[in-house]
Amino acid sequence: MGDLTGRTAIVTGGGSGIGRACCKVLAEYGAxxxxxxxNLExxxxxxxxxxxxxxxxxxVxxxxVELESVKEMMEKVYHECGRIDILxxxxGILDPTRVPDMxxxxxxxxxxxxxxxxxxxCQQALPYMQKTGKGAIVNIASQAGQVGGWMAGVNYSASKGGILALTKALARHCGPLGIRVNDVAPGQIATEMTAGRGDTPDGxxxxxxxxxxxxANAVYFLASDLSNFCTGMTVDVNGGQFMRS
Ligand SMILES: NC(=O)c1ccc[n+]([C@@H]2O[C@H](COP(=O)([O-])OP(=O)(O)OC[C@H]3O[C@@H](n4cnc5c(N)ncnc54)[C@H](O)[C@@H]3O)[C@@H](O)[C@H]2O)c1
Incomplete structure (x- = not known):
């Protein structure tokens, strides 16, 4: 049921960190x-x-930020792969600017x-997913969008809180189309984005x-048929730093 053979999975930010790991895990399951x-390189x-x-x-x-670039990328992938199943x-970027300096x-x-x-x-992927009547979108939010970031600036926390709300709103729109929309909220993850910020496992x-x-393993779950009845949902991947009731 978790097999992704024959599916095409686009991962934005796939050139580094979490995006790269998502590409690897989704490919390991056959996508x-x-x-x-x-960063094409x-x-x-x-x-x-x-x-x-x-x-x-x-x-690719x-x-x-450029709508034309998004459109071109989707067209190219659909033309070359014949389908778009997973996005x-x-x-994303991180900005540590403090409030007075914003x-x-x-x-x-x-x-x-x-x-x-x-x-x-998301918007530009939908028409292609609709062609197969099925699709899965996974957005990478952040714990900073849930509880406020202590390393990240307010703009970062606001953007990630926006993604949490966007995911739910899109899930309502996309449900009748057969497309599921979920997100993952990572806590402190060791990647290039966070290197040198002095993150510690405290808490x-x-x-x-x-x-x-x-x-990436949580993303795989949400991208595969293993989560067929999940939409508008957030999976927290934070080692228990933030626990919800
Ligand atoms: N690392 C963490 O602790 C952490 C925690 C929570 C959430 N996140 C989120 O996870 C996602 C990935 O972060 P990461 O840690 O892998 O960072 P990263 O810097 O390793 O990767 C981000 C990727 O996004 C790409 N990118 C930046 N601007 C782009 C643009 N305009 N168009 C296309 N690509 C662009 C970069 O080139 C890079 O490859 C981000 O959305 C980040 O906010 C990370």
Whole structure:
């Protein structure tokens, strides 16, 4: 039931960190993974490492801020792969700017990439998913969107809180189309984004930072038929740092 053979999975931000790990895990379960990233070199590295392991993968350029770039990427993937079944929105940036130093430019740049970019990737994937009458979208939110980030700026927390709400709103729209929309809220995960920020396992019940693979395994669950009755849902991958009742 968890087999993804024959499915095409686009992963934005697939050139690094969590996005790269998602590509690898989805390909291990049989999907053709498409690493879509503004860093084409990073996306190509992802695809090559999957191909070396015998998996199916390709790399495409994508700037999530440019609607034309999103449209072109979807068209290209559909043309070359023949279908789009899974979309993982992992592209994002972190901005540690403190409240007094926040500027209009910093606010807009982060919200445009993290939140607006996520929405327009979803919007542009829907018509292709509708062709098969089925699809799964997984957005990468953050614990910062649930409880406020202590390392991240307010714009980051706001963008991730926006993704949590966007996921639910889209899930209502997409349910009748046969398309499920869920998100994963990672806590502190050791990737390039967080390198050098001095994250410690303090307050994490499992006593360690998370890995990109920890997040990717939850993404796999939500992207596969194993979660066929789940939509509008958030899976927390935080080692027990934040527990909900
Ligand atoms: N690392 C963590 O602790 C953590 C925690 C919670 C949530 N997240 C979220 O997980 C996602 C992935 O983060 P990561 O840690 O893997 O970071 P990362 O920096 O390793 O990867 C982010 C990727 O997004 C790409 N990207 C940035 N701007 C883009 C754009 N305009 N268009 C296309 N691609 C773009 C980058 O090139 C990079 O490959 C992000 O959305 C992040 O907010 C990370």
């Amino acid at each position: 053709e993974a498409v690493a879509a990233d503004i 990073g996306a190509e590295k992802t695809a090559e490492s999957i191909q070396e392991q015998g998996g199916k993968a390709r790399a 350029y994508l700037n999530v 993982v929105n992992s592209a 500027t209009v430019e910093k606010w807009d740049r982060l919200i445009d990439i993290n939140l607006r970019g996520t929405f327009f990737c 994490i019940a499992l006593g360690r930072l998370g890995t990109a693979e920890d997040v």
